[in-house]
Amino acid sequence: MNDAENLSKLLSHMAPEVFRTFMVDQFDLDMPELDKKQGKQEQRAIMEPVLSALKVGERQKIEEVAERIALLSDGAGQDVIEGISQEIFDGNNKSAFGAISNQYERALWLHLNEPALFEESLNARQADVFRQSMSCYSGYIAPKDLTVLDDATAHSEFHQAIAHQLGRARDAVAVQVFKRLRPNTLTGEDVSLYQVSVHHNRPPEIIDRVQASELVPQEVIRAISSHITYEPANGHLEVLSKDTDGREALARIVADSLLQSPFTGDKIPLKQYDFQSLAAPRNFDLSGEAVESVKVIDLGYTQDNHRSLLVKIWPKDVDNIYTAARSLISPSFDFRNHHITYAKLSIRIKKVGKERARTIAVILRDGNKCNIKVKREKDRALCDRLLAKWQLVKEISDVTEEPEDALVA
Secondary structure, eight states: OTTOHHHHHHHHHSOHHHHHHHHHHHHOOOOOOOOTTSOHHHHHHHHHHHHHTSOHHHHHHHHHHHHHHHHTTSHHHHHHHHHHHHHHOOHHHHHHHHTOOOHHHHHHHHHHHOHHHHHHHHHHHHHHHHHTOGGGEEEEEOOTTOOOOOSHHHHHHHHHHHHHHHTOOGGGEEEEEEEEEEEOTTTOOEEEEEEEEEEEEOOOEEEEEEETTEEEEEEEOOEEEEEEEEETTTTEEEEEOSOGGGHHHHHHHHIIIIIOOOOOOOBOOOEEEOOGGGGSOBOOOOTTSSEEEEEEEEEEEEOTTSOEEEEEOOTTOSSOHHHHHHHHTOTTOOGGGSOEEEEEEEEEEOOBTTBOOEEEEEEEETTTEEGGGGSOHHHHHHHHHHHHHTTSEEETTSOOOOOTTBOOO
């Protein structure tokens, strides 16, 4: 089913009986009864022809729902669901949800049983994706521990102010305010995060579609979304939107209407990655962290003539990167004689609770680039904390100091 990628994912990853019940109850499909004596692959093979036989339009409607469920089934989606569910579920629902281990079935359960919460989770996931891109992000400093107003009057005033800012009628703008949890960068513990989502329609656009064997134009109206988050623990007011020019105005309206706090416009200090200390062997402080080991597995540098060299080893290599470089290049080679432009750390995470042991790769590049923004929320908080502990990242206003755990080669 090339036109139903996400539907195929649900079929492949959900228990066959769960998938069949979903298709029958929600879309009234005539699915064959499953033989419990058959294996999962055989059961899925029986259902697949029913999906393939659907008319394209009918299958696409199911695919749209499947896509939304699949979005909440990846790492970012599951992080969001975990945080929101802890805040809102009552006892019975929390027990039922907690018994589900399959991430696709968790997202499906939310879609079927908590539709409003499902929508909030999708918005939260989109906000986290926007946060990974500097072109969609602006961060401002607000006072800590403010109360986010949740009464009808405050929401109404906020709704009206947002509509005025966007130049839209009030009923052409949708707003949502909800609470979720996010791992704290400093401690790794979950902290409260308030999210405000703003949605409005873009101007109509014309697309082509096939109807009765003819290519006909069809008007489509798409919604565009922006998200504002406030974290009381640190006072960070973050605006996540593709509208660069309008982000500060959104932050100001949230501060005025929902936080009732003066807005200075002061930006959250930017982080600066400094990994030149990795040119020398060092010990990594792992105290208090669920980390088994850390190893530098890639180091590279570029010379003035634009020639570059990259040394790579495997995480389980018996040698470290410095010994390997001397054996590959020369006995006297020392990375400290060069400006490091690329480094890769392999961080082995211990098994904790239901989480499996796993390895996180952190890549640092010249140009103040680091790949931790694309990590899962929990992993991103952990990496932020570790890089700060190892003095590989600092706020731009910080004073540069040599890391205490640097060793002599």
